[in-house]
Amino acid sequence: MTVVLALVLALLIGVVAGLRALTPPAVVAWGGALGWIDLDGTWAQFLTNPITLAVLTVLLVVELVTDQLPSTPPRTVTVQFAARLFTGAFAGAVLVTGALAAVKTGTIISGIGAGVIGAVLGTMGGYRARKALVERNGGKDLPVALVEDVLAVLGGFVVVFLASL
Template structure:
């Protein structure tokens, strides 16, 4: 049962990466730092280091700001899409490392990133259409979903 839950959490953190690429690694770093994700003595132990947490938090905040800019490229263009695959896979791997399921959790995180990328783009499109082309409300909704969801997933890992 634990392996299934690990893969579900890895998939969910991947979805978060699809919404906001830097939110997933920042959330798992905070989760590791706070002891929610047990990385002690594992390859991923460095993620819990205060410097790593600080850098990823700065990148997260920067992404939340730049996402509001009108010239920000679509998440579906290759560089943006690839970034989400990488960060989703990485965040999934960190969660998986806590239970010695790094490789399968990496794949689940990447699959989640694809789902989150496509679902997030669709959400923004629909909200923009309903608001006469204004996608800023959709961006704020997505920001909140990503940040709250990312930290919720990281916390729930501690329950397993």
Template sequence: MTHVLVLLLALLIGVVAGLRAFTAPAAVAWAGMLGWLVLDGTWAQWVAHPITVTVLTILLVGELVTDQLPKTPSRKTAMQFGARLVTGGFSGAVIGTAFGYTIGGLGAGVIGAVLGTLGGYEVRKRLVARNGGRDLPIALLEDGIAVVGGFVIVWLATVI
């Protein structure tokens, strides 16, 4: 796979992290465990361990639930934004590592997280406004896009 495609996948997984912080690391963990990303012998091989996959999956499900709560802070607050930058960069680095581009993947993942955080916020805000102020259907749509998108992105690493 060319470095441009690897960086594109890392950027896209960062966008997913911008939408839902724990979806991107859960997706790369599952991809590692399923052999979609070959991480053996790298710094990231621990990501594919069943315990890591389980913990990240629990965090993902927890995030999907807490996102629906009215007191959940905006993704643009410092703590929420920072978490997305970290998980986007990490997930991008894992994808990059599978193809020998760890640092490039890290950078692309962080950039994608910025795009996903800010872009996702704006799109959700506009869709909620068009939907008569009903947030739940839009939040659930965003959840689905993040989860399905995350797994499609890591699966694409096996076919591109």
């Protein structure tokens, strides 16, 4: 895989972070556990540990449930936005590390940058898209949120799988 393609995938996993903050860490962990990305012997190898994998999976499911609650703040508030930037950066770095055989520090930093940019795009774009779709749907948020959940989880797995090609 080329560095450019790995960085595009890091950007896309960042977009997923903008939709659902905890999905990218879970899907890159699963990608490592399934052998889609090679994390063995890297700084990110801990993600393939069954305990880490279980914790990240539970956190992903909890996020999917809590997103449906009316008390959940919008993704654009400072804490939510910062979490998306962090997880996008983290997952971007992991994805670049696992997708490229010879990873250099500069490439990991570029993966972090791509993940952050993707997270900004996903957060702002996802917020605006969801708001517009809810308005068109007569104010019904649940169907839109559920579709967004599916897009985030499936999209995250597709991005990580593409890193294996």
